[in-house]
Amino acid sequence: MYPLVRSLSSTEKHVVFQLKFNNSNRLPAKPTDKHEGATRNRTMKKLQKQPILSNDITENPIFAPMKNNLFRNKKIRIGAAVTIGAVALLLIFRPKPRMNDSLDEVEVTDSVEVQEIVCKYGIPIDKYDINYGIVKPGQNLSVILGDHGVSTETIHELNQKAEGVFDVRKVRDGQSYAVFCRKDSTRQVRFFVYEENPKSYIVFDLRDQRRVYRGENPVEWKQKEIRGKVESSLWVAMQKQDTSPLLAMELSNIYGWTIDFFSLQKEDEFRVIYEQECVEGKELDNFHILAASFRYSDSVYYAIPFVQDGEKLYYGSTGNSLEGAFLKAPLDFYRITSRFSNSRFHPVLRRYRAHHGVDYAAPTGTPVYAIGNGKVIAKGYQANGGGNYLKIRHNSVYVTTYMHLSRFAKGIQVGSEVKQKEVIGYVGSTGLSTGPHLDFRVFENGKPINPLLIKSQPKKPISPANMPAFEVLRDSLVKRLSALDSLATDSI
Numbered sequence: 001m002y003p004l005v006r007s008l009s010s011t012e013k014h015v016v017f018q019l020k021f022n023n024s025n026r027l028p029a030k031p032t033d034k035h036e037g038a039t040r041n042r043t044m045k046k047l048q049k050q051p052i053l054s055n056d057i058t059e060n061p062i063f064a065p066m067k068n069n070l071f072r073n074k075k076i077r078i079g080a081a082v083t084i085g086a087v088a089l090l091l092i093f094r095p096k097p098r099m100n101d102s103l104d105e106v107e108v109t110d111s112v113e114v115q116e117i118v119c120k121y122g123i124p125i126d127k128y129d130i131n132y133g134i135v136k137p138g139q140n141l142s143v144i145l146g147d148h149g150v151s152t153e154t155i156h157e158l159n160q161k162a163e164g165v166f167d168v169r170k171v172r173d174g175q176s177y178a179v180f181c182r183k184d185s186t187r188q189v190r191f192f193v194y195e196e197n198p199k200s201y202i203v204f205d206l207r208d209q210r211r212v213y214r215g216e217n218p219v220e221w222k223q224k225e226i227r228g229k230v231e232s233s234l235w236v237a238m239q240k241q242d243t244s245p246l247l248a249m250e251l252s253n254i255y256g257w258t259i260d261f262f263s264l265q266k267e268d269e270f271r272v273i274y275e276q277e278c279v280e281g282k283e284l285d286n287f288h289i290l291a292a293s294f295r296y297s298d299s300v301y302y303a304i305p306f307v308q309d310g311e312k313l314y315y316g317s318t319g320n321s322l323e324g325a326f327l328k329a330p331l332d333f334y335r336i337t338s339r340f341s342n343s344r345f346h347p348v349l350r351r352y353r354a355h356h357g358v359d360y361a362a363p364t365g366t367p368v369y370a371i372g373n374g375k376v377i378a379k380g381y382q383a384n385g386g387g388n389y390l391k392i393r394h395n396s397v398y399v400t401t402y403m404h405l406s407r408f409a410k411g412i413q414v415g416s417e418v419k420q421k422e423v424i425g426y427v428g429s430t431g432l433s434t435g436p437h438l439d440f441r442v443f444e445n446g447k448p449i450n451p452l453l454i455k456s457q458p459k460k461p462i463s464p465a466n467m468p469a470f471e472v473l474r475d476s477l478v479k480r481l482s483a484l485d486s487l488a489t490d491s492i
Helices: 010-021 034-049 063-073 074-092 141-147 152-161 233-242 246-255 465-484
Strands: 126-133 176-182 191-195 200-205 212-215 221-229 268-281 282-296 299-308 311-315 335-338 341-345 352-355 358-361 367-369 374-382 388-395 399-410 423-427 438-445 447-449
Touching: 034 191, 141 152, 141 191, 152 212, 221 233, 221 282, 233 246, 246 268, 246 282, 246 399, 268 465, 282 465, 299 465, 358 423, 388 423
Parallel strands: none
Antiparallel strands: 126 176, 176 191, 191 200, 200 212, 221 268, 268 282, 282 299, 299 311, 335 358, 341 352, 358 438, 367 423, 374 388, 388 399, 399 423, 399 438, 438 447
């Protein structure tokens, strides 16, 4: 409830006065004498310059000379009373706002439907017609754009804009591209996008401001689990599990010091928890192994990732690093065709003689690694023997030899310091050879030994301070690996 009587605000008083003053009968049309006219003029000028601030309009000094004239007429007094009464009634019966009203109670309906803008390579696809293609042999940027009506001048300008972003000479056949054209009759090319790889692309913007820039597709990592048994090879076993065989390469890198993947036995079992990189739902051959176990020669070898001293390594269940001083093999995953023997029938010489090495069959050009840190002590060519060969001294005890190489890695010379798993050459068939392979030999204190039996001590065990944290992680991952018993284990 509002009070029945209250003082008028200055604004309300001003409204009341204007209602009174604008009535044609409220003031005399003409002053009765000169003195009265002059007084009225002076009063009106003051009124125009000075606001009404008094609580009662009749008490304002500006209106004092007009007080008698303003209300002496009976009709004026009646009109004023009616006007004031109407204003008072409006103020009394004005609706009082409800205190519980809020914006949350107001239902807002938007009649305009918001449409999601769909983009490809960051370009709205609804504005253009898109033509997808594959770079054909002999095609380059100029040929592709020229076939879509782009002028030579524009192509030349794009080549200049691409400097420092992308070498247009590296457009390779077999790669995907997309051409964005206007939907009108001109069919003018506005964008050309070259997919450098599944994750990276190059955008050639052909609009007014001609520019070239690189873009990246969003990447996600999907966690997966597999369990399988080996019948012929780990590579084939991965294929049987609908998994990229390149995951076997990752396992080879982890277990390369511990397990000889060339001598896997039937029924050897593996379990792997890993993440695989994906782009737009397409799986890429890039993996993060979160945990693994491998049953090999009646023993189980775990691979537990752990960060120690800022370095991430894989460790066995006891906390010893899986990385050792020497790799089990100098190359990735290929077949052993001949083992260490004191009497082997030579396929070329057609007679029995000693073969103090291991032959790994592999395609020409396959990278060959140094099995450990060391120094190159010999590099040469034997026409009736090892062909292109290298010798590396690792320490005072061990020397390794790599034979029949097609070529040497760049920069490899006598005296070169090499690191473990550094590429030193490539598989070939030079010298006395019947096909591409690597003849790998190991000498211990100057005497040849079986390379498959070389001893390798772990690099860096878990420190006592880090052992409690490692044991918690190990127990958790071993439990997850054991839970994979429910997965199928189809043998190959």
